[in-house]
Amino acid sequence: MPRIKRWINMHGQEFNTDGTLKPEARLQMLSEGMSNEAIDDYARRLKIKYDNWNHLDETDPEPWPVFTAYDFFTDEEKRQFNPDGSLRRDYIESARRSGTSESWLKEKERRKKLEVNSYNVLSAEYAEQGINFGKKQMEEKVASRLNYAQRSQQMEQDLANFEEQSSLPFDPNTRWR
Structure with missing residues (x-):
């Protein structure tokens, strides 16, 4: 479940995998001067977020x-x-x-x-x-192709406007199409 995994990665040092605050995290917060009420409020807010993400994972899983x-x-x-x-x-x-x-x-x-x-x-x-590593890699691959196409299109416009060749992103005699 990607959403829950992300939540655990973000809060795993303080919270258990069921979304509850770890006792040692509570002790650490108390030692730093937080009140029990503030800690309870923090734990409650993050537990609500955990439950929401968990519900979304069950009812509307992210495409993978x-x-x-x-x-x-x-x-x-x-x-x-x-x-x-x-x-x-x-x-x-x-x-x-x-x-x-x-x-x-x-x-x-x-x-x-x-x-x-x-x-x-x-x-x-x-x-x-x-x-999703593969999805991220594919998005980067697609983005780099779009950027190349955009740069190439701009270069054609620059050539039409007689721009200095040294200012172009590619050598107009060797670029690929």
Whole structure:
């Protein structure tokens, strides 16, 4: 439940996983001069928030799209690799015919498997904190593409206005479309 996980991450040092104030947190607050009434009010307000988030998780769960490392492979990588990072059989055969060494193919596969494993570990660690790592990565990927497109469009306008080429974000002779 992502909302509750986020709540626990924010308040887990002071509150139990059921939303109640930990006794040691109460003692700490008392030692810092807070009154019992203020502590009770604080605990009650956060328990209400916990209960609201818990209710939302049960009645209206947040969408949790699942992205795998494979979703971030380029088209070329998808032609070369399986989702687990192993090389595709047809790619291996084609690479061997073109003279690619067996050791290079093994190294290429090893690196991609490490990349996939790293993605999986990060995704699991973030999920424990209530964060959808794959979704965040995909949002960043989409945003960077939009930014590139916007910069490219602006550059075309700048070229039409005879702007100095040194002020442009890209070399107009080498940019990709």
